[in-house]
Amino acid sequence: MTKSHRTLLIKRPLRIFTTEERGALVRVLNRADALGNLWARGFEIWSIDIDSRFAYEFDYFKNELRLINAKKWLAKVHAIFNVGVRLTNERDMGQGVFIDLTENILRLRWVIKRRAIIISLTPSEVGYIRDRLNESGKPKLARAWVDDGHLYIAITFEREVEPIKPSNYRLVIDVNSWRHGIAWALVDGKISSMGRERPNLGYIETLYNHVTMLEHKYGTLRRLGFHKTPYGRKLWREIKATRCRLYAYLRDYTQKLVHKLAQKALKYGAMVIIDDVLEESRRELMEEKLPNGLAKAYMLYLRRFIYLLTNQLAWYGVPYEFKRLPSTKCPVCGNELTQLPGRVMQCPKCGLKANRDEIPIKWALLHQRIGSRQP
Ligand SMILES: [Zn+2]
Structure with missing residues (x-):
C-alpha cells in the first residue's frame, strides 16, 4: 500500500x-x-x-x-x-x-x-x-x-x-509537442487502438496574436505616457482577459486529455509507458520559430500534462515508466531513418515507411515482445 x-x-x-x-x-x-x-x-x-x-x-x-x-x-x-x-x-x-x-x-x-x-x-x-x-x-x-x-x-x-496488477496491455504515450499532438497507442502484442490528440492550434494562435497586437498598442501608449488613461486601462484589462482565456483553454485541454488517458489505462489495466521528449520538443519548437511567449506556454502545459498524468496514474495505482523510444531509428533493422515531407520516416536499408509518430510505438511493441519472452 x-x-x-x-x-x-x-x-x-x-x-x-x-x-x-x-x-x-x-x-x-x-x-x-x-x-x-x-x-x-x-x-x-x-x-x-x-x-x-x-x-x-x-x-x-x-x-x-x-x-x-x-x-x-x-x-x-x-x-x-x-x-x-x-x-x-x-x-x-x-x-x-x-x-x-x-x-x-x-x-x-x-x-x-x-x-x-x-x-x-x-x-x-x-x-x-x-x-x-x-x-x-x-x-x-x-x-x-x-x-x-x-x-x-x-x-x-x-x-x-493498492497498485493494480498490469494486464498484457500497454498504453504508450508519446509526449511530443502540442503542435504535432500527443500520440498514444494501446498495444497488446499488436496495436489495438491509437490516436493523436491536439488542441485547437488555430484558436490558440488567434488569441496569442491578439494579445501581442494589444501589447504592442499598450507599449506605444506607455512610451507616450498615456497608459493610465481610460483607454489605456481598458486595453490593459483586455490584455489580461485574453491571456487568461488562452491559459484557461490550455489548462482545460490538458486536464481533459489526462483524464481520458488515465481512465483508458485504468479500464484496460494497462501499464503506461511515457516517452517524454521534452528537450527534443523544445528544440522543435524553437526550429518552428514560434513566438517565444507561445513556445513557453506550450512547454509549460506539456510539463503540466506529464505532472498531472503521473499524478493521476499514481492516484489510481496504475504503474508507469518513462522510456525513451527512438523516433529516428528503424524498428525493423536499427538503421537511421530519413525524414520525408509530411513527417513520414523511411528506412534506406529495409524500406520501412511510417509516420514519425508510429515509430516510437513500433519500438514499444518490440520491447513488449522481447520483454514477454524473458522469464
Ligand atoms: Zn530498416
Whole structure:
C-alpha cells in the first residue's frame, strides 16, 4: 500500500470579498507565508500577530508537507489548515477549512477572529470533491495564499493505493509537442487502438496574436505616457482577459486529455509507458520559430500534462515508466531513418515507411515482445 495525493485548487478574485475580509486575507496569509518560509529554513516560529494554529499546523503536517512538496512542481510553504467535510450530517469540529457539501460552501477559518469566511463552491469543484471522496480519498490538508489579486485554496486529498496488477496491455504515450499532438497507442502484442490528440492550434494562435497586437498598442501608449488613461486601462484589462482565456483553454485541454488517458489505462489495466521528449520538443519548437511567449506556454502545459498524468496514474495505482523510444531509428533493422515531407520516416536499408509518430510505438511493441519472452 502506498499513499497518493491529488489536489484541488480553488481560485477566487479578492474583489468578491468584503473590505474587512480582503484586508484580513492579504495580511494574515502573507504573514503566514513569511512564517512558513522561516519554518522551512529550520527556524522555530511562533506568531503573536496571527492565529497561533498557523504555526502549530506547520509542525503537525511536517511529513505530509515533505511528501506533497517533493512531487509538487511549484513547492512553497503556505498557510496550512486541517480540513473537515460534511457530506450529510457530520459535525463541524471547527477545522481551519470546513467543506459543507449540504450547502456547497467552504468555510475558511483562523483568518478573521471568531468567524469564518464563506466561499461558495462551483459545481465542478463540488464534483471534484465528491469524486475524490467516492474513490475513498480523504481530505488531508489545505493550503491558502494570496497572489496577484486572488485568493488560492489548495485542498489535498490522500488515498491508500493498492497498485493494480498490469494486464498484457500497454498504453504508450508519446509526449511530443502540442503542435504535432500527443500520440498514444494501446498495444497488446499488436496495436489495438491509437490516436493523436491536439488542441485547437488555430484558436490558440488567434488569441496569442491578439494579445501581442494589444501589447504592442499598450507599449506605444506607455512610451507616450498615456497608459493610465481610460483607454489605456481598458486595453490593459483586455490584455489580461485574453491571456487568461488562452491559459484557461490550455489548462482545460490538458486536464481533459489526462483524464481520458488515465481512465483508458485504468479500464484496460494497462501499464503506461511515457516517452517524454521534452528537450527534443523544445528544440522543435524553437526550429518552428514560434513566438517565444507561445513556445513557453506550450512547454509549460506539456510539463503540466506529464505532472498531472503521473499524478493521476499514481492516484489510481496504475504503474508507469518513462522510456525513451527512438523516433529516428528503424524498428525493423536499427538503421537511421530519413525524414520525408509530411513527417513520414523511411528506412534506406529495409524500406520501412511510417509516420514519425508510429515509430516510437513500433519500438514499444518490440520491447513488449522481447520483454514477454524473458522469464
Ligand atoms: Zn530498416
